[in-house]
Amino acid sequence: MSELLRVTVDFDRSHLIFPTLIGGILILLGLAILLTHRRAITGAGAMWAETLAGMDKIRFFGTLVLTIVYFLLMVPVGNLWPNTGLGFLICSIPFVALIGILYMHERDARGLVPMLIVSVVAPTIVWWLFTYVFALTLP
């Protein structure tokens, strides 16, 4: 028995021991889940169709698209004025405003004006705080 449990660790390959072990356990658990949750897994297609049909597609995908565009633009815009954090400020104002408009229900002046004020003021405060008070770089 004690011979069975004996292991020698080769230091050069020791970085693979734990990942292999965890990977193996994950595969075993995955198989167990496949067996015990057959019904849920075969019904996955229907679940996703239902989720897609029930979701607010414009708001959900709108959030994702706006976020990706925001991330992509931040660095190139910031490189125009290096080390000022202006890339963050310039991109955040329209981002906050657009997401706000996306999430609004009644897009009338009574709702829009406070939202637009917040979308200018909030990024500016944050930008000022991080750039001047905390002295941390923003894109």
Added chain:
Amino acid sequence: MAIFEFLTPMFVFLIFAGTLVGIIFGAIPGMTATMAVAVCLPLTYSLGLDNGLALLLGLYVGGISGGLVPAILLGIPGTPSSITTTFDGYPMAQRGEGEKALRIGIVASLIGGLVSLAALFFFAPALAEFAIKFSYVEKFLIIFFALTVMAALSEDMLLGIFSGFLGIFISLIGVYDVTDGGNGQYRLIPPGTEYWLESGFSLLPVLIGLFGLATILEGAEAGMPKGQSLKDIEVGAHSRFSWSVFKGQVANLLRSSGIGTFVGILPGVGGSAASILSYTATKTSSKNPDSFGKGNPAGIMASEAGNNGLTGGALVPLLSLGIPGDSTTALLIGAFTLQGIQVGPLFIGNNPMTWDSMIFAMLIANIFMFGIMYFAIRWLAMVVAVPKHILFPVILMMCVIGAYTINYGIMFDVWTLLIFGIFGWLMVKLRLEVAPFIIGFILGPSAEIYFVKSLESFGTLSIFFTKSWIAMLLWVLILGSVIGSALLARRKSRERAAGTSG
């Protein structure tokens, strides 16, 4: 006096600000204490450890407490931990006793918070003292035990364990760090991504993605349901709150606080379990259990003392073993890492001042929480109606800042935020559990070191069973939690079967 070295006006102000913001986060349905801490973490960079923790602990205490406001006034739990507060709080509000119900909840919250703080104060140093003697073998088993407890308390044990191991697996991506005794080799990195994944995914962007962005994505999926308008909120000024309502409830308050604290100490088990357990215990031990769910003040007391009992309890394993007690304390690990401090058995002994300052911060936060909520209850009721279309975009922006500044300006961390935001949203759909995943992700690298180094020194797997009596005890506990959970699941499914047939 030593305490005045950290007890500065700034320290007190940060606790106040944290508690206030936390209450607001907690009071807005769909926003949680965890989210508040995630969003405010980047603010702690330049604050230093003591002041940063003051802010975060304020947020934690406030965030857990704020959930009772919408739970009572609208019947919607502001945070998952106040679900049981709705059972009796909302019926009271409908009877026009909203203010009375709120004040009962606030007092119970304070008591829960203080009881658990006392438990933290006495229990954490003792546990740490004991844990200092642990070798790598016991440390590895403790992590293993933490994961099984969490999985055992998951909705579905198999999926819970899977989530935990998935967290470990993803935490291993990157280099096997030389500073921890590794060999500096890469593993699990898809070819071509070495530049970004050299040191794996950073902890904080992962956490902010899972708790900030994922929540917003869920809200967007549901079409950002409109908040309540102020007209719907009835505080009910005609009801008089009097302290006599607590007569005969001391046992209830203490039991619920105790249950909350105990649940907090269990790793990875959140506030909803704390309040549900204490509510059930109070209901079953009551002389007239039928009055619960119809506006019995004792129900509010049990629920709120229970969920606030969590706050001190969840810090016990964090500060004595380095294992977070719930998802919010997992974020606190991030705050410690930012300051370059390792939490574990040595933490309290090596940082006595930080330990004192944390205890004081928790105490002051509880007092502020009580003061703010007790006297400003009418304004707080309005917070519930703050429109989400103003808050969520700003929170989204704060998430990005947090991710970007964590390693002083790495854009990949921002993309990590997005990846794990989407992943967090998917996890809910796939019924995977976020809490075990996070604990696995945080503890994975340590678990690896403890495991591999134990094998290197002893050369046999049997060492994990025979190292010491503590190791054997831990195995008993591990097996106990797995078997207990399997039995519970079996009973539940049998009850369900009986329910459908009958």
